[in-house]
Amino acid sequence: MSDIIGSDHPFNQPQQKTLAAVLDTLVPASEDGQMPSATEVDFDQYLRTQGEIALPLIEAVLEQLDNTFAEQSLEERCAQLQAYSEADPLNFQQVLTHVYDAYYQDDRVRVAIGMIKGPVFPQGNEVMAGDLSLLDPVINNSEQHQYRKV
C-alpha cells in the first residue's frame, strides 16, 4: 500500500511551511489578539481562486528564501524578506498585494476593522447626513463668495 497521500495543494510540504512563515512575518497577529495573523485566514482558498496569477509570484519568493526560514527568529525572517523586497521590489509588492488581498477579505478581519462581512453589496453602509447648519458662515458671507459675473 502506498504511503503517498494525494494533495491538490500547489506547494510541497517544505514550501508550505516556508509560505506559512512568510505570511506570518508579513502580517503577524496583533499583540492585543484582535487581529489574526495571515496564516489564520484561508490563504489556500485564495490560491485556489487567484493561483494562476499569484502562484508564480509566490514561488519566486520561496525560491529566494533560506531552507531554514521557518525556523528563524522573527527578526531574521524580517531581514530576509526586507532583503528580498530590495532585490526584487516589483515581485515583492505583487506578492504583498495578494497577501493583503486575501487577509482583508476575511470576515474576522473585516469585522475587526469596522467593516461589514462579505461583499459590500447589497448590504451597503450607513453614512450620517451631516450638519448643514455648518453652511451658515458661507451663506452669511456669500457676498465674498459670489460667482464671477460675465
Next chain:
Amino acid sequence: MTDDVVDVLIIGAGASGASVAWSLADTRMRIVCMEQGDWTNPSEYPTTAANWESQAYGPYNINPNVRGRDTDYPINNDESAVAVVNFNGVGGSTILYGAHFPRLHPSDFKVKSLDGVAEDWPIDYATLEPYFAQNDRVMGVSGLSGDPMYPPKQPPLPPLPMGLVGETLARGFNKLGWHWWPSDSAIISQPYEGRDKCLNLGPCLSACAQGGKSSTDITYWPEAIRRGVELRTRCRVREITVNEQGFADGVVYYNADGEECYQRAEVVVMACNGVGTPRILLNSTSARFPDGLANRSGMVGKNLMFHPVGFVQGVFEERLDSHKGPQACCILSKEFYESDTTRGFVRGYNMQITRGSGPLNTAMAGYTQGTIPWGPGHHEAFRKRFDHVAAIGIIGEDLPEEHNTVTLDTELTDSDGVPSPKITYRYSDNSLKMIEHGLARGEEAMQAAGAVEITKAGPLRDTGWHLLGTARMGNDPETSVVNHWGRSHDVKNLFIVDGSIFVTGGGVNPASTIQACALYIADTMKKNLANLFD
C-alpha cells in the same frame, strides 16, 4: 447592408452619445448608435464579491492599457505626462466615473474676454442652462440649491450625506473663512425614476452594482431604446466615408466577429470624447480630406486638455468612517476657482473632498508611501489610517495648447487593426503653478480641519479622465472644427457632441457640461431639421 441607410448614425454610447440619442428620439427618425464595447452586467460588478478592491487592479481598472479588454483600444501615453483613463461600453466612462457632477461656471466660457487667455466659447452658460437642468433631471442629480458660486439652480434630489469626512473638512474651511458646498453628484440620494437610492457602497470607480450612480446605461439608454433608437454593441468604427459632394455618407466598422462592415447614414454624430473622436477623424482620410475628416483647420487632435490633478490627504485622530459613502462625492470648495493674478497664475481650481479607500488600497498605499509597514507594526499603523483619512483633490483648469495632441500611432493598433491614439502632452507652467498653489492650500485646509499627518502629491499621472478640446467649437473655420452648435465647418452633415468640442476646460469634472452640450446640439438639430445642412 450597403442599401440600408439610417437617418442618424451616432458613434459611441457614453455620456454624450446617450444624451444625443435620447433627445433625437423625439424626431422619430431612424437612429442607430454604434458602440465598440458591450453592455455591462451590474450583477458582475466588483462590489458583489469580497475581492472588489483587487478587481480594480485588473478587469475593472480605469486604465484601458491595464484593463486590456478586447473592447478597449490601447493608448500610447509614452510621451504624455498624463495617462488616459476611460471605459468602453454602453455608458462609456460613466460606468467607472466618480459621478462628481459640477457644471462649468459662467466665467469658464469667456476666459479670453475676462483673463486674456485662450479663446472664448461661441456659446455661454445661459445658452446651456436649460440643458444642464434637463440633464440633471434625466440623470438624477443630488445636490443643494443656493450655492453662491453658481447662478441659481435646483438639483432634483437632496444632497448626498456629508458624513464625518464632509463635516470635518467643512469645519476646517469655516475656520479659514473659505467657501464650501455639498457637491452636485450624479448619484441618487432618494429613490428616483424606478431606481433605488445609493447604498453608500464606497468604490463608485468600480461601477455601481446598486444602480444608485447615474451611468447612462441605466438613465438615458433604456428610454432612448424604448423610443426606437437602435443600439448596436460590438461595432467598432474604423472610419467615416464621404461622398463626391463632401458629405459624410457612412462608416466602415468591425462587428463582434471582426468582420469589416459598412453602414450608410444621412447624418453622422461623433460621441467618442476627446481621444476617440479625433482618432476616428484622423483615420478617415480621403482625396478631399487628406489630413483627416473635418480637418481643414488642422485643429483635429490639437489643444488636448486634461485637468491637472493634485492630491492632499489628511490623517485624523478620530475615526471618520472614510470607507463608507461615495468616494468622490462629498463637498467641494470654490475658494480658488476664479482668476486672481496675485497668485502667479491665471484661472483656478476646484477643491474636491473625497472619502477614503478600502483596506487593501489603504494597506498598499501605506506600503508605497512608507507609512504602513508589513510585519510587526502593521496593525498599529493600519488602524491609525484606515477610516481615519480625508482627502482633497485639486482639479485645475488646463488651458489649450496646440502642442498637446492626439495623433495616430504608427505601430500600435487595437484588436481589429485600427491605429491607436498617441498622446503627446506636457503641463504648462501655469498648470504647475496652479497645482503647487492648490497643494499648499489643501495642506492649509487639512491643518485647519485638525489633520495630524498630511501628505501631498501632484500633479498625478493616472488621472486622464477628462479628455477635452481636440475638435473645438468656434465661429472661425480656420481655427475651429465645429460651429457653435456642433456641426463640422467642413462636412455639413457631421456633428460632434462630446468633450472634444470644448474650447476651454474649466476647472471642474466635465461630464455634466459634456451632456448639456450634447442636449443643446441635439435640440438645435431638431429646430433646424428642415435646413440642417445649409
